[in-house]
Amino acid sequence: MALPHLLKYIYNxxxxxxxxxxxxxxxxxxIxxxxxxxxxxxxxxxxxDDAYSTYYKVHIQQFKDPKTLEVRCSCPYNLGEICRHESAALFQLQEMADKNQLNxxxxxxxxxxxxxxxxxxxxxxxxxxCATESYAEAEEFLRTQKAQIxxxxxxxxxxxxxxxxxTYRVYIQKNExxxxxxxxxxxxxxxxxxCVHKTIILTQLLNSFGPNYFDTIRNWDRDKNKLLAIYGYSLSDDLTGKFEFTYQNGRPFLRVLDPTIKRVITPASNEKRNNETAEIPPTPQQNTIEKPVFVPVPQRSQTSTRYKLAIVFSYNAHQYPFVQTDMVMGEANExxxxxxxxxxxxxxxxxxxxEQLDEEDRNLLQQVRKLLPGEVSRYLNRNSPFSGIWENIVQQHDDTLPEETRHLIIEYLHPKFKKLFNELSLSNYVxxxxxxxxxxxxxLEHQFCSHKYISPVFYLSYQEGVGYNLxxxxxxxxxEEVxxxxxxxxxxxxxxxxxQWYVWEKTEDxxxxxxxxxxxxxxxxEANWPTQLQSFVLPLSRSHQLHFNNVPREEVTDTTPTIQLKLKERGDYLLFQPSFTYLGYEIQPNDKERVILPVQGKLLTIHRNMAVEKAFVQKMEALHTQFVRID
Known part of the structure; x- marks a missing residue:
């Protein structure tokens, strides 16, 4: 189960x-x-504000739908997508939703x-x-027996x-x-x-070990790795003379002993958890490509040489989504x-x-670091807290990842590729x-990234004895179509x-x-056609452009819909909802101007009378000056 979309917005x-x-x-x-x-x-x-006695106003609009969510703050922060005040407001909003305080x-x-x-x-x-019955059943269970840890x-x-x-299996763990x-x-x-099973486990742990039981089984290596990751290290590296840990109030703090060690601007997570981390396997090219090396850049005062960063895309058949992003540095021409x-x-x-790079390259470096496998792993771990137990994250060789995991990876990477391509649209360093x-x-071959998006178009054809080909x-x-x-x-x-490189306009695509x-x-x-028609093809025709080549169909044009007006109370509002029906089919909010229906072994294509529909809506809007239109 993934995080709520409000928390995803914060972390993304x-x-x-x-x-x-x-x-x-x-x-x-x-707040x-x-x-x-x-x-x-x-x-x-x-x-x-957490540092000053200043108040800022945060507006969150259309927060119920992740596609329309917008956040604005009155503070002057402009160094990132959201500020700390917007982050705090979204955390507060999620807490209110969890407590069902939003009616x-x-x-x-x-x-x-x-x-x-x-x-x-x-x-x-x-x-x-828990329910009263669940706790009573849990008490009755624990009087005579125990759950097996x-x-x-x-x-x-x-x-x-x-x-x-x-037999039921229950998992409980602390999150971030x-x-x-x-x-x-x-x-x-x-x-x-x-549920009753979780209630039994939690009550048993409380009775047997006390309220602070989870602190007694805490592994501080995870926290140490987070601290070391800021500098690009982990506990598996040789830390002699570089770092040391001190403890205050039972928590580890990191001291840097080597002054030459610098922070990584956007640290990639090097954290490794046994059977828990969504770790992306090594790339198949590691045996053939040169090992990544640190490039020492001369100080500006010593030379006037200009250095530039470039992005290198490559195909990776063993790491979903099969595209790998690297960076190279070199001396630029005049x-x-x-x-x-x-x-x-x-x-x-x-x-x-x-130090020798311009601001554009520094920002580019941060963006590309967000595409690293470690960052993807962090996102998967955050959205799939029990993935290590269910073993649905780690990709082994050519094994196919579960659909939920693939969707999480796409959900994380797609908006970042869109932003990256927009930045690279005028760059020669691709x-x-x-x-x-x-x-x-x-x-390496020169390439170009487009800031314009691509979209899919579908074609359906029928061949007797074979079936339907989409x-x-x-x-x-x-x-151009390719x-x-x-x-x-x-x-x-x-x-x-x-x-030329392109990215899709919508994550759903x-x-x-x-x-x-x-x-x-x-x-x-043909045996599965009726089921696929209802569950996949018809919904596809409502959301995307779908052409029918030789599929039996009938066109209906110049028809007038049956119009109804539905009234509904919602809080302090009275909702007026127009309804348009064509040949017994009621138009849905996501329907396009052309509606396709299955009728007696063929497809019926209804062309909506948009002029009549718009005229009725405009007539309704003119009846009162305080009408608010909801799209």
Missing amino acids: NGTDEVIRRGKKIHANRQ ELVDYDELLGNISFRVK EEQLSYDQRHTVVKMKQLDLKMIKML LQAEDEKVAAELELQGI ERNLDTSCQCDSEHEHPL SLDDFVGKVERLDLAKFVNT FYLPQGKTFTTAA TVNVTLPDG PLADNAVASPVVYKHKD VYLIERFLPGGNMLID
């Missing part, structure tokens, strides 16, 4: 410092609710993953977070118990917010975050549009001297390493056409076209 757009200070403001309760519009999904907070519909809990806001084991909290280390407990002849992630596959409780000699590949997990070639300067073409920014299968890197995230890779088509036999 905020720096580590912004997130840390946002949590501090939220923990100190320096006040100013206004909440339930109908529009807009909310405003008054947030006090939403009744919450439904999925026992596969629920978060329990409990810093330490507390009997009062356990009773409050299978694992208890690294602030993680795996237990097994038998209840009513069925020091709350408890809990998991049980019983699916027996939807109104409370704790016009700053090419290198004059050989380049050196950088190890982005280590410190890189950026290269491609052809598949199978050694990473050398001579092997193929995908890619519409390039200039209008087959999806012609992608030179076979990646679902990016598309390479000749020497990446999810969709992935189903057609690598051949660029999907065959549907």
